[in-house]
Amino acid sequence: MVALGDLLDDELVSLMQGGNQQAFAEIYNRYKGQLVVHAYKKLGNFEDARDIVQEAFSAFWNKRGELNISLSLAGFLYTMVSNRVLNFIKHQHVVSRYASSFHQMLREHPNPSEIRLREKDMEALIQKEIDNLPPKMRIVFLLSRKENLSHKEIAESLHISEATVKNHIKAALKILRMRLGLAVYCLMLLKF
Structure with missing residues (x-):
């Protein structure tokens, strides 16, 4: 029997789509570190980067039956994480603006x-x-x-x-x- 570590990404994805948790774990272990580094470079916060990657992998597993990976698995995962990073940054800007306007309003109109x-x-x-x-x-x-x-x-x-x-x-x-x-x-x- 072939070890999961020896399988190609496409083979692991097929197994995972069939519900194989070990295949998912192999994909996770194969790409987690690289994806955390990728997110960290954009965010500058290790904990947020790790949380975003964890959230991305959770979505990856939960939607395994609906996945249509047209490019490489690595490209697909990097895109998932990049989109979540961008959404996180966008959300942080909205929250910061709201908090700033709230504090400004307090100063100007108590x-x-x-x-x-x-x-x-x-x-x-x-x-x-x-x-x-x-x-x-x-x-x-x-x-x-x-x-x-x-x-x-x-x-x-x-x-x-x-x-x-x-x-x-x-x-x-x-x-x-x-x-x-x-x-x-x-x-x-x-x-x-």
Whole structure:
């Protein structure tokens, strides 16, 4: 039998499209490092680069049955990551502009009703991103942040380990930081 490491990319993709997790793992191990470096060069932040590559591979696996790779696998993966990097940068600019305009508005017009309206907009944005978290992660996050339960209390109520609770909260914060940007993320920490 041929080892997966000896197979060509096209062969691995075919196996993966059939649901072979080992083929996916081989593709992941083959390209992960290069893709993280590629994303890091664009972002200058290793953690964000790693998160974007992880997200790209997650989408790659989830859409394996729909994939139509017309160019090389490497080119396909680089394009996936590049598009996510561009979307991330674009989103960061939008968040920065929104935060800047919010702070400018506070300096120029300390109108309490206008401030409250902006706060509600930001809270709605935060809540939308929390609602988009995976179900179990969202439940753990809300129990921690809104109900102020300890890791131990959450673990007992959901019948999971404290380590799993900690991992869910850490992953949720990472996702929210990436999606919301630093300014909104800081507000979220204060509110939730």
